[in-house]
Amino acid sequence: MSTPRVFLVDDHQLFLAGVRAELGEAVDVVGAASDVDAAIEMIREREPEVVLVDVHMPAGGGARVIGEVLRTHPDVQFLALSVSDAPEDVIATIRAGARGYVTKTIAPDDLVAAIESVRAGDAVFSPRLAGFVLDAFAGAAPPATDPELEQLTPREREVLRLIARGYAYKEVARDLGISVKTVETHVSSVLRKLQLSSRHQLARWATDRRLI
């Protein structure tokens, strides 16, 4: 496979330069933007395969970049990259259409691997994101037209739990006695539920991560 064409969006120039240097030859960085509007315009123009997007930015943040670009260019894949630990921001970015979320402290090799996964259409769940999702989908499902979307299957829960515990997909597969491909299918299914679910908790659960 050729090296992925990657676009970077971050309002911190220093961080842009750092990521660019870290990724080095592993990917083809076709451009970078440091504000939302410039990013939308440049991504539409250059049509990268994967966009690394910061969650926190003025004028709408990563969620707006994702939403706007996907409207006209549905093939572009987004990977959220952030220092933000605030669950509501992360979930909002995923619901806008990002294929995954990793923190900025991720090791360069892991970041390249995550870019490859996202490019292939898979979801990338960091332990933290897995924890957020488990938390968000806790409790009883709300009455909904499509109950499928509102609840995680026991298997999906198991997969997420292992990811949250720090397991790589490969280790999850071995632990559960399934193939890596199946793990990826489960994770993608969770991502879809996360994006399409109408669970009202998703919108506000973050603010009241309740004590039980």
Add this chain to the structure above:
Amino acid sequence: MPPGGPGRDHRRVNGLQLRLTRADFTRPAEGRVVAGVAAGLANAFGLDANVVRCGFVVLTVASGVGVLLYGIAWALMPAAAVDAPVAPRGNADVVATIAFGTVVLGVLLAVRALGLWPGDVIVWPLVAAMVGLALLAMRSAPAEGETPAALPPWPLLDRLPPDTADALAVLVGTRRGAIARVVAGALCVAAGVVAFVVTADSWHALRSAFIAMAAVLVGIALVIGPGLSRLAHALVAERRDRIRADERAEMAAHLHDSVLQTLALVQRRADDPREVVRLARMQERELRGWLLDPSAPAGEQAAAASVGVALEQIAAEIEDERGVPVEVVRVRDCPTAGMEPLLLAAREAILNAVQHSGAGRASVYLEVEPDRTTIFVRDRGHGFDTAHVSDDRGGITNSIVGRMTRAGGRAEVRSTIGEGTEVELVLPRPNGNGSS
């Protein structure tokens, strides 16, 4: 600025009375015009020498008193040593005010020279009235952005006892100061008018006095009216600015104590990547906590209310001590009550992962379910053979497994050589009846 701000050293003052010595009034060697009296007085009071000279000239022209005073001062003031330091110039604002007064007096003198002088009996009360008006016209509150209670750097002020100096500062720059000024101005005006009336010997003069008094009263009304409303506005603005400044100062102090210190440390430890990472993570955590909840104590010393918070504190502590990142993922949370053994065991497990596994990081996962709380501690270190752990490895047997068993829970250690170790800790929740 608080009273007694920069520029004044209270340690020099220990008595409670005004300590003025003759040494304060010396005639400098340089900058003399006649005998240096004016320059010496100007130094002592922090004024421009020309202002003092004008004063002498005016007093001389008006009644001859100026020459007499100059002579007395000359006699009393010793000549200064050649290299004696020259006091700094006074506050420009004060100088400007006095200069204005001097110009007014100069105009009066010109009038006198032209032969229109009505006589000293009338002039002195008029001068008093005008001084009063000048006092009234002085700015009653500091303009935006100016320090409210800064005292002019007069050397004399250094000689005042702190209490008196502070009181002066308050008087000069605050509402009470403004009121005092208004009162003083009004008194001057009144004194001038009264002197006028008392000394005037003809009905004609008396009538002039009434006219003058009426003019003065109108003037006062004109001066005070806008001043009062300005004063009220200025007080509100001052209060708002002070609150804003306080917030800013608090943030600046915090950033200085935390971020800047850490950045300095990072630069000094640049050759030790592990230490740099440790410092950066510690600072990140601290700053994040402060941004999310500024009222929380910076040192995270507050007792943790929930297991999740306590666990993050434990992880942070170990991270700081050992320089190995510990990532905590939480799914739901519960109060710490009854969960102490779990937290202690988790602490031991994290320490083991960080100290003995050789891994570059450790993952901690907390999940709270209605009936139990589970913690996983995982590392990707070199692992060990769990079947061959000798009993003297008290860390695992006592601190972890034993503790959990005694508390009614369980602990399980899974390790694969070359792949890492995972410790699972499970503790049933007290009153774990599923209520949420």
